[in-house]
Amino acid sequence: MGQSDITLIGGGVVGLSVALGLxxxxxxxxxxxxxxxxxxxxxxxxxxxxLQGKGADFAPYARWTAQAVAAWPEFAASLRQTSGIDVAxxxxxxxxxxxxxxxxxxxxxxLARQEAHLGRKSYEVLTGDDLRREMSGIGQGVVGAxxxxxxxxxxxxxxxxxxxRAVATLGGRIITDAKVTKATPASGGGFDLTLANGAxxxxxxxxxxxxxxxxxxxxxxxxxxxxxxxxxELLITERxxxxxxxxxxxxxxxxxxxxxxxxxxxxxxxxxxxxxxMMRGLARHAVTVFPALAGVRVVRSWGALRVMSPDGYPVxxxxxxxxxxxxxxxxxxxxxxxxxxxxxKDWIVNDATAxxxxxxxxxxxxxxxxx
Amino acid sequence: xxxxxxxxxxPEGALRLTLDGAPLTAHPGDSLAAAILCHSGEASRTTGRxxxxxxxxxxxxxxxxxxxxxxxxxxxxxxxxxxxxxxxxRQMGLRKLGAADV
Amino acid sequence: MSxxxxxxxxxxxxxxAAASIAVQGGMRVLVLDEQPRxxxxxxxxxxxxxxxxxxxxxxxxxxxxxxxxxHPNIRAEFGATVWRVEVGGRVIWSQGGISHIxxxxxxxxxxxxxxxxxxxxxxxxxxxxxxxxAQILMKTAGLLARDAVLAGSGPLLYLIAAQMxxxxxxxxxLVETQTRAMMLRALxxxxxxxxxxxxxxxxxxxxxxxxxxGVVRHTGAAAFHAEPNDKGDIAFSFTAKxxxxxxxxxxxxxxxxxxxxxxxxxxxxxxHRWNHAQQAFEPIVGPWGRTDQPHIxxxxxxxxxxxxxxxxxxxxxxxxxxxxxxGRIGEDSRNQRSTAPRAALTRARAIRPFLDAxxxxxxEILAPEGKTIVCRCEEITAADIRQSVAEGANGxxxxxxxxxxxxxxxxxxMCEITTRGILAACGTSPSPPRARTPIKPxxxxxxxxxQEQNA
Ligand SMILES: Cc1cc2nc3c(=O)[nH]c(=O)nc-3n(C[C@H](O)[C@H](O)[C@H](O)COP(=O)(O)OP(=O)(O)OC[C@H]3O[C@@H](n4cnc5c(N)ncnc54)[C@H](O)[C@@H]3O)c2cc1C
Ligand code: FES
Numbered sequence: 066m067g068q069s070d071i072t073l074i075g076g077g078v079v080g081l082s083v084a085l086g087l088x089x090x091x092x093x094x095x096x097x098x099x100x101x102x103x104x105x106x107x108x109x110x111x112x113x114x115x116l117q118g119k120g121a122d123f124a125p126y127a128r129w130t131a132q133a134v135a136a137w138p139e140f141a142a143s144l145r146q147t148s149g150i151d152v153a154x155x156x157x158x159x160x161x162x163x164x165x166x167x168x169x170x171x172x173x174x175x176l177a178r179q180e181a182h183l184g185r186k187s188y189e190v191l192t193g194d195d196l197r198r199e200m201s202g203i204g205q206g207v208v209g210a211x212x213x214x215x216x217x218x219x220x221x222x223x224x225x226x227x228x229x230r231a232v233a234t235l236g237g238r239i240i241t242d243a244k245v246t247k248a249t250p251a252s253g254g255g256f257d258l259t260l261a262n263g264a265x266x267x268x269x270x271x272x273x274x275x276x277x278x279x280x281x282x283x284x285x286x287x288x289x290x291x292x293x294x295x296x297x298e299l300l301i302t303e304r305x306x307x308x309x310x311x312x313x314x315x316x317x318x319x320x321x322x323x324x325x326x327x328x329x330x331x332x333x334x335x336x337x338x339x340x341x342x343m344m345r346g347l348a349r350h351a352v353t354v355f356p357a358l359a360g361v362r363v364v365r366s367w368g369a370l371r372v373m374s375p376d377g378y379p380v381x382x383x384x385x386x387x388x389x390x391x392x393x394x395x396x397x398x399x400x401x402x403x404x405x406x407x408x409x410k411d412w413i414v415n416d417a418t419a420x421x422x423x424x425x426x427x428x429x430x431x432x433x434x435x436x
Numbered sequence: 437x438x439x440x441x442x443x444x445x446x447p448e449g450a451l452r453l454t455l456d457g458a459p460l461t462a463h464p465g466d467s468l469a470a471a472i473l474c475h476s477g478e479a480s481r482t483t484g485r486x487x488x489x490x491x492x493x494x495x496x497x498x499x500x501x502x503x504x505x506x507x508x509x510x511x512x513x514x515x516x517x518x519x520x521x522x523x524x525x526r527q528m529g530l531r532k533l534g535a536a537d538v
Numbered sequence: 539m540s541x542x543x544x545x546x547x548x549x550x551x552x553x554x555a556a557a558s559i560a561v562q563g564g565m566r567v568l569v570l571d572e573q574p575r576x577x578x579x580x581x582x583x584x585x586x587x588x589x590x591x592x593x594x595x596x597x598x599x600x601x602x603x604x605x606x607x608x609h610p611n612i613r614a615e616f617g618a619t620v621w622r623v624e625v626g627g628r629v630i631w632s633q634g635g636i637s638h639i640x641x642x643x644x645x646x647x648x649x650x651x652x653x654x655x656x657x658x659x660x661x662x663x664x665x666x667x668x669x670x671x672a673q674i675l676m677k678t679a680g681l682l683a684r685d686a687v688l689a690g691s692g693p694l695l696y697l698i699a700a701q702m703x704x705x706x707x708x709x710x711x712l713v714e715t716q717t718r719a720m721m722l723r724a725l726x727x728x729x730x731x732x733x734x735x736x737x738x739x740x741x742x743x744x745x746x747x748x749x750x751x752g753v754v755r756h757t758g759a760a761a762f763h764a765e766p767n768d769k770g771d772i773a774f775s776f777t778a779k780x781x782x783x784x785x786x787x788x789x790x791x792x793x794x795x796x797x798x799x800x801x802x803x804x805x806x807x808x809x810h811r812w813n814h815a816q817q818a819f820e821p822i823v824g825p826w827g828r829t830d831q832p833h834i835x836x837x838x839x840x841x842x843x844x845x846x847x848x849x850x851x852x853x854x855x856x857x858x859x860x861x862x863x864x865g866r867i868g869e870d871s872r873n874q875r876s877t878a879p880r881a882a883l884t885r886a887r888a889i890r891p892f893l894d895a896x897x898x899x900x901x902e903i904l905a906p907e908g909k910t911i912v913c914r915c916e917e918i919t920a921a922d923i924r925q926s927v928a929e930g931a932n933g934x935x936x937x938x939x940x941x942x943x944x945x946x947x948x949x950x951x952m953c954e955i956t957t958r959g960i961l962a963a964c965g966t967s968p969s970p971p972r973a974r975t976p977i978k979p980x981x982x983x984x985x986x987x988x989q990e991q992n993a
Contacts, residue, residue, distance in 0.1 A: 076930075101933020102969060108939045222939045229929055241932040303510060303947055303979060304484060306530040321942070322484070322530055326982075339974055341622065341630065341988075348985035357534055359983030362510065364947055367974050439770030442665055442788040443675070444682045444707060463679065465583070467574075470679035477770055477788060479664045485917050490664040492914075494671035495579065496572055496978075497652045497799075499915060499947040510947070515617075517574055 071413070072097065072258070072268035074245050074282065077107035078221070078398040080274035081228035081239075082405035083413075088235040090410040095268075096237060099244035100261070104277045104294070104337060107398065109369025111299065111327045112221035113314060114154065114400050117161055117188060117213040121175040124182040125424035126378045130397070131183055133404045134215050140403035141219070147234055150227035153320035156217030160210045160313040162354050169209045176211060188213045200310050206353040210313075218317050221399055228402075245275070248282050250387050272391045272413060276372040277335070279394060287386030290427040292394060294335055294370035298343040299327035300351075302361045309355070316351055316358075324361060326351045337368040371396050375430055381409065381419050382427035392427065439477035446474060453522040462518040469494060469501045469513035472524070480513070481527040503527050542568035542613070544860055545629050545642040547620050547802065550578015551603060551846045552838025552853035553648035557614075558606040559857035563866050568640055569607065569614040570631050572978075576604045576614065578650055578838075579670070580846040582677045591704075596846075603850070621976035623647075623806040627833050630988070632980055637988050644833055644860045647803055648853060651796040651839035654818070654899060655952045656690060657906045660764025661792065662914055665772040669698045669793035682707035683789045687774055689713040689762065690793040692897040696744040698793070703751045711754040711785055713776055715794070715900040718758070724896035733888035756783065760902060764790055794899040797955060798840050804973035807831055812970070815894045816843055817904060818955065819970045827856035835860060848886035854879040905963035906956065913953040915946020923957055927964045934958060934971035944971070947979050 071087055073080045076098030084094045116134045120127025134156070141154040163169035169190070176188050191199070193208045232239060244261040248271060251257045256268045273279045273286070280292045304322030312318075315328035326347045344366050352359045372394055374380050379395030391413055395401055404420070411417035419426060449463035455472065462471035469491035472480050479488030481502055491501035494514045501513040506523050509531035513524075543565035546553045554576065557567050569576075577583060581600025607614050615633060622630040628641045653668045660666065669688055675681040688699055688709045699709055731738060748755070759778040767773045767786055775784040797818035804810060808821045808829040820842040827835040837856040838849035855876055862872040906912065906920040918941050926940040937943060937957050944950035944957065954971050961968040976985075 098930070101935050102972075105935075108935065222942075226926075226929070226940050233929070239930050241930045300982075301945075302982065304530050305533050307533045309533075323945075341624070341628075341975075344975070345985055345988050348982045351982050352986045359986070360508070360981055361533065362947070362979035362981050363976055363985060364945070364949060364979050365974050366976065439664075440788075442684055442686075444684050446680060466679045470675055470681055473675065474679070474681055477664065483917060487662060487917065488664050489662060489914075490667075492667055492671060493653065493952075494667075494674040495652065497948060497951045502947075515572065515574075 070095070070269035071272060072270070073272045073274055074248070075273070075275035075279065076229070076239055076241070077105060077274070077276055078225060078228065078402060079276070079393060079395065079405060080272075081225070081232055082398070082402040083272055083274055083393055083409055084232045084237050085228060085235070086406040086410045087413065088232060088237050089406070090414055092410075092414060094232070094237040096232065096239045097243040097245055097258070098239060098241045099275070099278060100242060103244070104335065104370045106276055106369055106372055107225050108222065109299070109337075109367060110221050110399060111297075111317070111325060112218045112224075112319070112399060113159070113317070114156060114217045114219060115159065115314060115397070116215050117159065117211060117314065118172060118175050118179060119397070120182060121178040123376070123378055125421035127179050127182040129379070129404065129421055130400060133401045134217075136403035136407070137217070140406065144227045144231055148227040148230035150223055150230060152224045152227055153220040154217065155219070155312070156215065158212060158214040158312070159216030159218070160212050160311055162207050162210045162313050162315070164206050164208060164353055166208050169211075172211060187215050202310065202355055202357055204353050204356045216312070218312055219399070220320050224399060224402070244278070245282065248286060248390075255389065270389045270391070270413065272393055274393045276394065277370055279392065283392055286390045286392075287384045288382055288392045288427050289430040290374050290380045290382065290392065290394070291430065293373050293375075294333075295373045296329070296331045296333040296337060296368050296370055297327060298329045298339050298347065298366060298368045299325060300344065300347050300363045300366045301325050302358075303364050305361065313354070316354060323364070324351070324358065333368075335370065337370050339366040339368045379425045380427050381412070381425040383419070441474055442477045443474055451518050451520045453518060453520075453524055455524050456526055460524070464518070466518045467494070467514050468503070468505070468516045468518050468522070468524065471518050472503070472513060479526070482529055484530045486529070540627070540642050541640040542566045542642045543864060544568070544644045544646060545570065545640055546646045546648055547571075547623075547629070548578065548648035548650055548838065548840070549573075549576040549607065549614060549616075550648060550650045550838060550849060551580060551600070552650070552840075552849040553578070553646065554603040554607060555850045555853035556646050556648065556837060556857035557612050558603070558609070559854055560860065561609045561611045563857070563861040565611070565861070565864070565866070567612045568642065569612060570618040570620055570629070571614070571616050572619045574616050576607050576616070579674075582674060619978050620802060621978050621980050623802055623834075625807055625831060632978075632984060635981070635984060637980065637984050639988070644864065645835070646827070646853075646856055646860065647806070647834060647836045647840055648838045648849075649799045649802055649840045650849070651843055652799045652951060654794045654797045655956060656792045656794045656903045657910050657912055657920070657956055658762035658764070658903060659908075659910050660772070662911050663764055663766055663772060665766070665770070665788060666764055666790045666792065669695055669791040670796070672789070672791050673698050673701065676701065676705065683709075683791065685710045685787055686789040686791050687711045687713060687785055687787040688791050688793070689759070689774070689776070691716045691900065692793055692795040693741060693893060694796070695793045696741065696748060698791070699753065700744045700747045703747055703753070708751050709753055709791075710787055711756065712748060713759045713778070714755065714757045715759050716757060716897055720898060721896055724892050727891035727895055731889040731892040733885050737889050760900065762902070794903055795897060796839065796843055798842060800840065800970070801949065801951065801973045801977045803829070803836055803840065804970060805975055805977055806834060808834060808836070810970040813842060815891065817899055818843070819958075825855075826859035827852060828859065844887050844890055848883050851879040851883035851886060855883065904956070904959040906960070912956045912960070913941075913943035913946065915948050915952070916942045918943040918953070920960060923960050924964070927961060932966055933968050934961065937961065938971070949973070949977070949979075
């Protein structure tokens, strides 16, 4: 096993993005990925590349997200070049629709705090009437909206496939059905990994990107972050020939034509079932915002589990017990992919300072963990 | 080219429908898919990539029989009984968002 | 509050037999079926419309079962599509664009089977249909095929051929995929099949009818290919006895047996397994149709293909067990009354191993290759699926998310089993794909206006 050999545990959007960055930096990379029925946020997400409101209460996250959103066009182009896959990135602005005046006011305050962190204004707030004048078809129940011209979306399933292909094209090894159940430090340095099928393998540096599957491995390797699931439910409709006139954080039309509706949050443990209450809530939201959707059929609903750190912000941490072990985990892995594929490599390979001067280190949770 | 029905002709039915504006008759109790298949051997829809399709499974499983009925898109013709006066349109390509302009 | 003591989904032989026994036992029963009338697949449209003698005695036998549904304590709703079944006994169903929530302490899934998808080059063309679909057209609309060719394998293929002959619309040719080797492999199961002697005799009778009608037969056929000719008919070619054949026909009717319809049972969280002999997923059920979900029973072809007689018997057994679980009859009474249906079930099932082996689906439709379309809705080919597997997709979910196969309105009903076949051919042992609600597409408006009656 060579010195530069890096093993990533987890082949979702986060793991593959990090792998891509390491490969581009000339490292030898192996990605171990789990079983087909694992919880896979990368296969169940909403595909937003979104800035609006992010990091209102945590400046480093606001900056980090803004940087990621700005990096997307170039990243999408390079991905297409390496993988041959177009991820259908579109960044022509996005809305946040409100049916409740107080909620709109709260969110406007969030946006103002985010603006202060970023040092520039990237949003506007519209009344319901403004909206209806601008765009036909918006329902009377919408009282207002915020709009950020930098927001956008892409096809998350194609992103996953593009990353997979790009990693393979650049010589990375992706091993599937390789669910790691145990990681222990090896006597001569590096780690011994035990897989669910009983197989064992060695690793030099280890980067933990296994989403919800990383929780117990992270603890055993001395990390402080407690990762928890948060369920989001989504609906997808039959495909439409025409285009919706807007993108919002809860309603978006995928490039193939179906309309995806989402935005629910629930603490349901490791249960990714879809519920009738949420399905109905999402359907009501959709027909309130855009009544013409009432006649469109839902083809499928599903629940998917978000990977949440205690405060909801990313974790980029190096284990204090085992300095060759890294933890990279976050919720908005689609939005942050360009940075994961570029700005983490110096930290992992060359001992450089962690991103945002270490603001995402897991020592921010040390106290709460100890308590 | 018009393609004849792939089925033997039946006696004229008492119900009157239209298919893309042209008259079509059917018997009470017919599924709309049966009435269309009896009338013509041509595609009753095309896919998003323009491939021709007709009703297939006749039991509500395959969704190949989608047509527009009285302005309502993506209706399963095999699960819909014919009604007098139904205005049916072949559905070319993906459905539209709003009710079609009939 | 509950709307009934038992909700039965499906009004085929299994569901109808169960409903009849449950009401006799004092239960209030809600029967939901998506079709416009009772009968299920075999007794489709029975007792309705013009008499169609050529459908045979067996078909007419369904009339009694349908009549039983008239009992005052049975509420039967047709055109009623169930789109969600919840652990805890709630059923959400749609009728005429409005969704309803019904609840009952017991649930019997009797949703039957669907025809096995038969992917080969050209199977999406107008002019290619499943043979069972043509039979439905005969039963419901008296529609008879013109110079059709029947292709594939299975007992239903013979039955349909015979019905077409009797109706005066004999097929132009019968192209069968089963080989002599398959027949030989099936022989050891024949002695057991003798239990189902009447069925065997019926089968022999069908073959004689086909022979004496002079229908051309090819066996051991493979490498199916369909393309349109210049008249819009189908030019069907295949290989048999080492030679390529070509037949032109307005209508190519294919069949490779039926498989359980498992969307509801999978979405309801019932455990499923792969049945190797039948090459299909099926729910795991006990001798009374019980599943691992406490309040859900399954009976009929939806629990594994065994035909209409078996379905009727299994429906009766499930109803007796439900009466027992509900405290309406004792265990002894349940067991006593089960003797006749149990014997009927054993008889009906005896022939299955023979049929499964003799008429196994041909390998080329189980795991197709090249440009053959697997997912008809999204137009995804076998090559697309194989490529995703080569890129690391190691199960149905990853194939689906990588290729979109199964994301269309049929929700995977026409491709899941083929995707499974390809995955298996590539060396994985895929688990049953997950099914989610709505089990059939439902409009946003309808979901939005759902009233929480029983919350
Ligand atoms: C196309 C086809 C043709 C066949 N032809 C013959 C034949 O000629 N002779 C023969 O012996 N056998 C035939 N079979 C096999 C035979 O139909 C079965 O063995 C038998 O019908 C099984 O009975 P069942 O009650 O289990 O299911 P079924 O008879 O299929 O009844 C199930 C019912 O459940 C309903 N249902 C399903 N899902 C839902 C939902 N979500 N909401 C509401 N309702 C629902 C269906 O509409 C159906 O009416 C055929 C099968 C198929 C698929
Ligand atoms: S023909 Fe298959 S769903 Fe109508």
